[in-house]
Amino acid sequence: MCLYFTILLLISSFNLFASEDLPTNYEYFTSGGISSGLSADQPTFTLNGKEIFIYSGGLHYFRVPRAYWRDRMRKIRAAGLNAVATYIAWNLHEPENGVFDFGNGGSEMEDFLDLEEFMKTAQEEDLFVILRSGPFICAEYNFGGFPTWLLRENHIEFRTTDETYMKYVTRYFNTLLPILEKYQFTKGGPVIAFQIENEYGNQESRNFRPQKEYLEQLHQIFSNNGIVELLVTADSPLSHGDAGALPGVFLQTANLGASPEQQFEKLLQLQPNKPLMVMEFWSGWFDFWGDKHTTKKASSVKDVYERILKYPASANIYMFIGGTNFGFSNGATYGTADVGIESITTSYDYDAPLNEAGDYTDKYFDIKELVAKYNPVKTSTPEVPELIPKVAYPTIPIEKEITFSDLIKNNAPHVIESENVIAMEKLDINSNSGQASGYIVYRKENVDLAPKTVLKIGGKVCDSAEVLIDGVRVSPNFETNADFDNFGFWRKQDATLQVNTEEKKGATLDILVENWGRVNGGRVTGYNQTFKGLWQGDVYLNDKKVSDWKIIPLEFKKDWTNNLKSWSEVSSSTGPALYYANLEISDEPSDTYIDMRQWTRGLVAVNGFPLGRYTKIGPQQALYLPAPFLKKGSNSIVVFEEYKGADELKFVTKQIWSNP
Incomplete structure (x- = not known):
């Protein structure tokens, strides 16, 4: 442990004993009863009539195991912060059309979704809550x-007053908001504010003007569901002014x-005499x-954070702990024309004050020092928890x-017959809600291949494709970034591949396509083009269209x-194939990381739960495996390796970053 770390821990312990007689956060702001919530009707926030600066930290419940929510929240409070902020992910709470899960709905992410427990835990840990409720959240999260x-839907316009879109938004909020309503501060709960939409002003372009009518419709839905706490929006005021705001109704906050x-x-020009708040201060x-692993110097973060507090203004640190994009939940962005999509890693470490596993960084103690310096309200805080x-x-x-x-022959969860290749979202599975994530296989059986047959995939692949003939991969290996320019990846238009040299009768052609993550931000027009699989054109063999496909979705659901x-028995380490290993644990499980540097590209599932993706090109080279995902005794680890695997799995105690 570095000397700086040790000294700050000692200071933290001394401050605890020196402040034992101070009130808790809730005691200070609720003494004498609750008569009002968070108010922005004057230059400084008041809560229940008392002046408050909001010192918040971002923590996404869907990126941190439920068993660790309390640990992460206690660390936030121990840093002196008085609030925690989280997005609410619609795609998790309504995974199928009309089927909801708020912690007991039986979905694959059920154990992450108990919003009531999240809010109760925050209040028990002496934190207020800011709910960034969407419906769009970005969050670098899938879609x-x-x-x-x-x-x-054949016609839907996202983030507008479009009737089809608003029909589903209204139904969702009419289910979600009654759950949240009783946890509002004025009803004795922890929730002091709701954010409506997210960076809506960023939608402004030559082809689209953000709709004030859309924001008003969202406002009405919240009002109809008894939401009375402060409503806010978040954007860059310098870049977009009040394009994404509803002046006089929502308080506008800044992201920077x-x-x-x-x-x-x-x-202040847009909202004279109103409190100032940064909803996202990027840590x-x-x-x-x-790409390279992104870091931000602690000294730079400290400097900007101090300037925010000194101004003075309130701030939510995004992220205070990033966490993990478990399974296939990562988002993606549209890069330049020659790059195409850019897929976000499984780790959402974010170089935050608490790292992916909840460990302290120098930023944590810098923030703790600054909040203690600038917060005019002195309340008791817990000791800095042990790691x-x-x-x-x-x-x-x-x-x-x-x-x-054998995977397709004996384990296909569905086999859909289709004349043409279609997007995974259009498959009539999951109660006619389509396939949301994972892989999809397009199979054509009994194909006669002339010598040197050329396969062509019309349009672009969404997002990568491997071609197999009779179960043997014939498409190129994947080793470096340069391979993104080759056949099988999203950058190629109407890509072609010679699949054989000699004549072959009655062959089975498989095209295995992986979804690398849907776009999580950008302009409105992009959302309708984020289908995955093969859908932009037909597939041809020697310029003859191939029809009558069998389509097999591989979603990697836990039960499957x-x-x-x-x-x-293991015969080869060449994929695509599934590989099994057993981790025997004699004591209570501990956090660990799986070192994937010997592997190429694929997915790891632990006790059936899809832990996340790995990729040889980095920068992330290990997968965080939290103790709550393990159990005493035998633990199954299944690796779906697409290219070239290894004969063992190694474990380490920290994340491994390698820059290409």
């Missing part, structure tokens, strides 16, 4: 938090990473597969495999993964 079944003074000056940034220990479990061997052929059949 910006929108459910993918919305794409099944630098230059707070200029943003505040603009906010770091996220990563894309194939959760990490263990590097012994290396375990790969014990068995399922070849790609735990009941896979046709395991056999």
